[in-house]
Amino acid sequence: MQASFLRPDQSARGSAGALIRRLEQFATLEEAGHAALERIAGTASSVAARTDLIREGETPNGIFIILDGIACRSKLRRGGARQITAYLIPGDFCDLDLALRPRMDHTISTISTCRVAHLDFPSIQRLAGEAGNLVQTMRRGTLVDDATLREWLLNIGSRSAIQRMAHLFCEMLTRFRAVGLAQGDCYELPISQLDLAETTGLSTVHVNRTLQELRRQGLIEFRSRSLMIRNLAHLQILGEFDPTYLSLRDSVAA
Numbered sequence: 361m362q363a364s365f366l367r368p369d370q371s372a373r374g375s376a377g378a379l380i381r382r383l384e385q386f387a388t389l390e391e392a393g394h395a396a397l398e399r400i401a402g403t404a405s406s407v408a409a410r411t412d413l414i415r416e417g418e419t420p421n422g423i424f425i426i427l428d429g430i431a432c433r434s435k436l437r438r439g440g441a442r443q444i445t446a447y448l449i450p451g452d453f454c455d456l457d458l459a460l461r462p463r464m465d466h467t468i469s470t471i472s473t474c475r476v477a478h479l480d481f482p483s484i485q486r487l488a489g490e491a492g493n494l495v496q497t498m499r500r501g502t503l504v505d506d507a508t509l510r511e512w513l514l515n516i517g518s519r520s521a522i523q524r525m526a527h528l529f530c531e532m533l534t535r536f537r538a539v540g541l542a543q544g545d546c547y548e549l550p551i552s553q554l555d556l557a558e559t560t561g562l563s564t565v566h567v568n569r570t571l572q573e574l575r576r577q578g579l580i581e582f583r584s585r586s587l588m589i590r591n592l593a594h595l596q597i598l599g600e601f602d603p604t605y606l607s608l609r610d611s612v613a614a
Contacts (some may be wrong), residue, residue: 361505369396372571375398375401376394376397376400378428378450378451379397379401379425379450379451379453380394380449380451381539382451382452382538383397383451383497383498383501384538385538385608385609385610386497386500386501386504386607387493387496389492389493390492390493390499391468392490392491392492393493396487396490396491400425400477400479400514401427401477404425404476405425405458405477405478406473406474407429407473407475407476408470408473409470409471409472409473409474410469410471412467412469412471413431413469413470413476414468415468416436416463416466417464418463418464419462419463419464420461420464421481422443422478422480422481422483422484423454423455423484424453424454424476424477424478425452425478426448426453426474426475427450427475427476427479428450428474428475429450429472429473429474429475430468430470430549430550431447431448431449431452431468431470431474432445432446432447432448432471432555433442433446433448433467434466434467434558436467438609440553441558442558443558444555444558444559445569446465446508446509446512447471447551447559448468449532449536449539449541450539450541452501452505453479453501454468455502455505456484456498456499456502458481459481459484471550472550472585477574489611504605505609508605510529510605511527511531515527515528515560516560519599519600521560521566521570522573522574522598523529523600524561525556525560525567525570526596526598526599526601527599527601528529528556528559528590528599529595529599530592530596530599530601530603531594531603532545532549533547533548533589533592534606535606536548538549538608545588545589545590546587546588547586547587548586548587549576549585549587550585553568553571554572575576577591577594578590578591579594579595
């Protein structure tokens with residue numbers, strides 16, 4: 361059964377712009393694909409911050425598409441400690457092949473207030489026949505998600521604390537630029553230091569010290585819920601950031 365909070369929000373009429381921009385990094389969508397994505401966006405619901413869309417162990421009944429806000433994938437240890445394994449920003453969606461999985465092996469949660477569309481598996485099958493290359497293009501997006509996870513594993517396993525943070529901030533800027541949601545080198549980042557700790561495998565104290573060092577070097581500045589990157593070229597070098605794994609049609613990182 362679809363979660364009770366996922367009911368169409370008639371007052372939130374956002375478009376599928378971010379989703380279309382993300383997918384068109386991989387291939388030009390046909391007119392039928394554009395129309396299908398706008399229909400999907402019209403069914404979106406407003407979901408409060410810190411809400412689980414689906415929990416580890418539950419049976420998936422479709423995919424979630426983030427149209428506004430920021431969400432994450434995560435795993436919980438038995439003691440309650442959490443590891444964030446991916447951030448989902450506008451235009452992102454979960455694995456199209458969840459229908460093959462009897463139970464979720466991770467949790468998907470909102471971090472900020474989000475607009476979320478839900479697409480059940482029969483609807484995905486219909487899209488494959490009705491919307492040209494749309495589903496194939498979405499599968500390419502899923503491959504990028506896999507590549508991003510591998511980069512995050514490298515980040516946690518091999519890079520220093522300041523390199524991890526620098527790489528993450530460069531990646532998020534690149535992804536927000538790709539969907540038209542960055543202003544220059546600035547983007548909204550409504551996440552806490554605890555979220556960053558659970559992302560980078562650091563303690564909150566270490567995260568705080570790392571952020572202070574990045575500020576001291578003149579590389580970043582937080583303004584309310586936004587991150588301003590002051591020296592992108594230096595931050596990319598520090599974080600060893602190469603956007604190739606994001607498979608963007610155009611370079612948007614430089």
